[in-house]
Amino acid sequence: MENRKILKFLESSPTIQELRSFAKSLGLKLRRTMKKRDLVKILKKKAEEIDNGKNETYKEVPSSGTVLKKHEEKHEIHSKPEAYDLPDSYKKDKIVLLPINPQWVYVYWDFSVDTKKKIEKFELKLRLHDVTNIIFDGNNANLTKEASINSYPGNWYFEVDFAGANYVVEIGYYEEGFQRIMISSIISTPRNFPKYGKHETWADLSKSKRRVTPTHMRSSTENAFIGSSRVSSIQGNPSSEEYLKILSKHLSGRLFL
Amino acid sequence: MNKGKFILMLHAHLPFINHPDFPQFMEERWLFEGITETYIPLLKVFERLEKDGINFKLAMSITPPLMEMFANKDLKRKYEEYMNKLIELADKEVERTKDENPLKHKMAKYYREDYEDILEHFKAVDGDLTKAFAHFQSKGNLQIITCNATHGLLPLMMHIPQNVNAQIEVGVNAYKRHVGQKPDGIWLAECGYEPGLDKYLKRHGLSFFFVDSHGLWFGDPAPAYGVYRPVMTEEGVFVFARDPESSQQVWSADVGYPGDSRYREFYRDIGFDREEDYIKPYIDGSGERCNTGIKYHKITSKENDLNSKELYDIDEAHEAVTEHARDFINKKKEQVTKLLEEFDGVAPVITAPFDAELFGHWWFEGPLFIEQLFREMDDAEELNPHTPREVIDTIDSVQIVTPAVSTWGANGYNEVWLNGSNGWIYRHLDNAAENMINLASKYYQANGIHERVLNQMARELLLAQSSDWAFIMTTGTTVEYAVNKTKTHLNRFRELKNELEKDNIDEDKLKTLEWIDSIFDDIDFRVYTKEI
Numbered sequence: 043m044e045n046r047k048i049l050k051f052l053e054s055s056p057t058i059q060e061l062r063s064f065a066k067s068l069g070l071k072l073r074r075t076m077k078k079r080d081l082v083k084i085l086k087k088k089a090e091e092i093d094n095g096k097n098e099t100y101k102e103v104p105s106s107g108t109v110l111k112k113h114e115e116k117h118e119i120h121s122k123p124e125a126y127d128l129p130d131s132y133k134k135d136k137i138v139l140l141p142i143n144p145q146w147v148y149v150y151w152d153f154s155v156d157t158k159k160k161i162e163k164f165e166l167k168l169r170l171h172d173v174t175n176i177i178f179d180g181n182n183a184n185l186t187k188e189a190s191i192n193s194y195p196g197n198w199y200f201e202v203d204f205a206g207a208n209y210v211v212e213i214g215y216y217e218e219g220f221q222r223i224m225i226s227s228i229i230s231t232p233r234n235f236p237k238y239g240k241h242e243t244w245a246d247l248s249k250s251k252r253r254v255t256p257t258h259m260r261s262s263t264e265n266a267f268i269g270s271s272r273v274s275s276i277q278g279n280p281s282s283e284e285y286l287k288i289l290s291k292h293l294s295g296r297l298f299l
Numbered sequence: 300m301n302k303g304k305f306i307l308m309l310h311a312h313l314p315f316i317n318h319p320d321f322p323q324f325m326e327e328r329w330l331f332e333g334i335t336e337t338y339i340p341l342l343k344v345f346e347r348l349e350k351d352g353i354n355f356k357l358a359m360s361i362t363p364p365l366m367e368m369f370a371n372k373d374l375k376r377k378y379e380e381y382m383n384k385l386i387e388l389a390d391k392e393v394e395r396t397k398d399e400n401p402l403k404h405k406m407a408k409y410y411r412e413d414y415e416d417i418l419e420h421f422k423a424v425d426g427d428l429t430k431a432f433a434h435f436q437s438k439g440n441l442q443i444i445t446c447n448a449t450h451g452l453l454p455l456m457m458h459i460p461q462n463v464n465a466q467i468e469v470g471v472n473a474y475k476r477h478v479g480q481k482p483d484g485i486w487l488a489e490c491g492y493e494p495g496l497d498k499y500l501k502r503h504g505l506s507f508f509f510v511d512s513h514g515l516w517f518g519d520p521a522p523a524y525g526v527y528r529p530v531m532t533e534e535g536v537f538v539f540a541r542d543p544e545s546s547q548q549v550w551s552a553d554v555g556y557p558g559d560s561r562y563r564e565f566y567r568d569i570g571f572d573r574e575e576d577y578i579k580p581y582i583d584g585s586g587e588r589c590n591t592g593i594k595y596h597k598i599t600s601k602e603n604d605l606n607s608k609e610l611y612d613i614d615e616a617h618e619a620v621t622e623h624a625r626d627f628i629n630k631k632k633e634q635v636t637k638l639l640e641e642f643d644g645v646a647p648v649i650t651a652p653f654d655a656e657l658f659g660h661w662w663f664e665g666p667l668f669i670e671q672l673f674r675e676m677d678d679a680e681e682l683n684p685h686t687p688r689e690v691i692d693t694i695d696s697v698q699i700v701t702p703a704v705s706t707w708g709a710n711g712y713n714e715v716w717l718n719g720s721n722g723w724i725y726r727h728l729d730n731a732a733e734n735m736i737n738l739a740s741k742y743y744q745a746n747g748i749h750e751r752v753l754n755q756m757a758r759e760l761l762l763a764q765s766s767d768w769a770f771i772m773t774t775g776t777t778v779e780y781a782v783n784k785t786k787t788h789l790n791r792f793r794e795l796k797n798e799l800e801k802d803n804i805d806e807d808k809l810k811t812l813e814w815i816d817s818i819f820d821d822i823d824f825r826v827y828t829k830e831i
Contacts, residue, residue, distance in 0.1 A: 141713065
């Protein structure tokens with residue numbers, strides 16, 4: 043949703059009813075007592091937020107684990123769910139790396155009380171290593187990216203260079219070289235290109251046998267059934283981009299919300 | 300000459316939403332709308348096809364949360380109340396539209412009759428919709444498959460194997476309990492696959508699952524027939540992949556069927572259009588307006604804003620359905636002919652998976668489209684509808700392929716469920732899962748009230764893991780509810796854990812949670828001691 047869309051909507055002199063449903067479709071909190079000018083106000087605020095980039099996803103900046111708004115506002119809505127806050131830290135040493143897509147990975151970390159005490163005076167660094175096809179010994183990564191962090195616990199989005207590659211992330215500080223505090227498990231970024239082998243394996247189901255044959259494409263124009271679709275998967279996978287576009291335009295949530 | 304095999308796969312899912320402690324709850328309407336607009340209309344389509352002797356075959360995943368809600372007494376009672384109110388409203392509309400407009404009046408009468416019929420259907424099976432669908436399974440028309448327990452996104456759980464195992468095992472058990480037999484296949488939530496998952500599926504006796512197209516295109520190795528023949532993983536589990544052309548035909552923003560000007564407009568609803576005093580008894584108790592399901596306008600054109608939509612004519616819309624079903628089948632015929640030629644006569648298998656709720660809830664005419672599609676296919680020489688099991692039974696030789704990491708979410712990976720709006724949930728979900736695993740071993744011998752606490756903790760954890768909450772945070776509507784659901788279940792988990800560890804259990808509170816978060820009655824927390 044671009045802010046233009048909101049502003050354009052506001053220019054169309056909407057009725058209070060339209061304002062309410064539009065604001066609702068943006069997930070804004072509404073109170074029954076809200077007057078027309080209140081609704082216009084929150085919509086303008088939302089447009090400003092978008093303009094300032096608050097809604098941007100993958101910004102490579104640290105975001106704390108507690109970006110959640112406190113639910114202080116009293117609602118008059120009859121069917122209102124409960125609201126709780128979760129702990130900022132579980133006071134355990136932990137670092138977890140998760141794949142997002144072929145271009146991004148996500149890391150979150152937490153510290154025990156003891157560790158936190160020990161490291162307080164250092165400037166902490168995250169180091170993301172490309173360890174594809176190597177046995178990582180701490181110094182032989184194919185490629186390393188570094189980020190300075192300032193939150194305990196915290197999380198970070200890293201843009202990576204390769205799909206179908208292996209990554210590991212460590213957290214530590216520099217003092218006569220890099221001092222590691224914790225290291226994650228190795229993960230792979232998803233592959234977004236086809237992998238052709240010299241051989242293919244087939245299972246003969248009636249004889250419970252497997253046979254290996256040289257690869258041969260079953261069509262002279264391979265594009266006809268793999269290639270062309272592969273392109274469309276990247277440029278316009280209909281159950282994905284289109285799907286979400288339609289969803290966000292016509293519906294709320296998974297066709298219902 | 301071989302024929303093409305067509306598999307229609309409908310994924311029916313809603314998150315478990317149950318607030319028996321409230322007389323009515325806005326988000327419970329998702330289920331009620333699903334029953335009224337999608338699930339029962341689909342059953343009615345199957346009945347008509349059966350009666351007319353049409354050969355129809357399809358697969359449906361009815362997810363464990365949905366089966367659990369279908370079986371929930373509070374929700375059944377509330378659904379009947381909801382329908383009685385809706386019929387009352389439709390009655391008023393029939394009177395009111397007499398003087399307004401003949402097209403509106405025609406629709407009002409349609410709605411009244413339709414709602415009465417749907418409620419009758421519901422009562423006839425005592426609200427047990429799983430059983431109603433299972434009837435068509437026993438006839439061989441429908442293959443019902445399961446889904447992982449609470450629709451958690453498995454590729455983001457792979458670092459905690461017990462989590463993955465519990466999602467699969469509990470999903471399989473729920474199916475057994477509701478359907479009375481073992482599930483043959485599974486729909487992995489969000490079509491989410493990562494190599495290694497097949498081991499868990501194999502272990503739980505599942506013989507097939509589905510992936511998005513790129514799961515096979517980028518598989519290891521790229522399969523010889525692309526997405527048009529099932530493959531088998533190293534563990535011996537069959538994989539069906541989504542045909543992008545079928546989805547495109549239905550979904551495409553430019554040419555997709557549901558956007559036709561003659562179809563019903565989703566967003567003009569009398570819940571918003573009628574004056575407050577009149578509509579108040581039929582919307583949320585808070586007075587907040589919401590959809591009622593009674594709508595009188597058609598899409599008209601993309602240029603028209605909501606206020607300038609024209610009135611809907613159901614007969615005109617039904618003509619569009621017939622055209623679209625015919626067009627869909629014609630394109631399938633062409634596709635099959637082309638593929639047969641490329642494959643030297645080997646029968647292509649075209650797999651078309653969709654969210655079931657697309658049909659009926661948002662595309663009002665969708666169930667009828669499915670009906671027409673099977674009627675058209677009945678006359679087609681080029682292709683036949685099949686269930687996945689029927690396809691597997693015809694396979695002599697299958698290629699071994701490891702599918703690639705993939706989901707059917709935007710751009711094909713995990714970003715819908717892991718981004719700036721929802722990334723914060725994973726540290727909390729992982730922490731709860733690790734606690735669950737530790738406590739499950741430590742209290743393995745637990746019985747009585749301690750066992751009940753641990754079982755309830757397992758329910759709270761599973762409920763927090765629904766991919767729905769992360770999805771809603773991304774799409775940006777009803778975010779507050781999704782955030783609170785995540786936090787509420789995690790918090791209930793934490794409170795139960797504290798009570799257990801201090802051995803200071805509040806039994807009344809436990810009873811309340813067992814009543815509210817009542818999913819998986821027979822769960823055994825010890826599932827969290829198993830990896831694979």
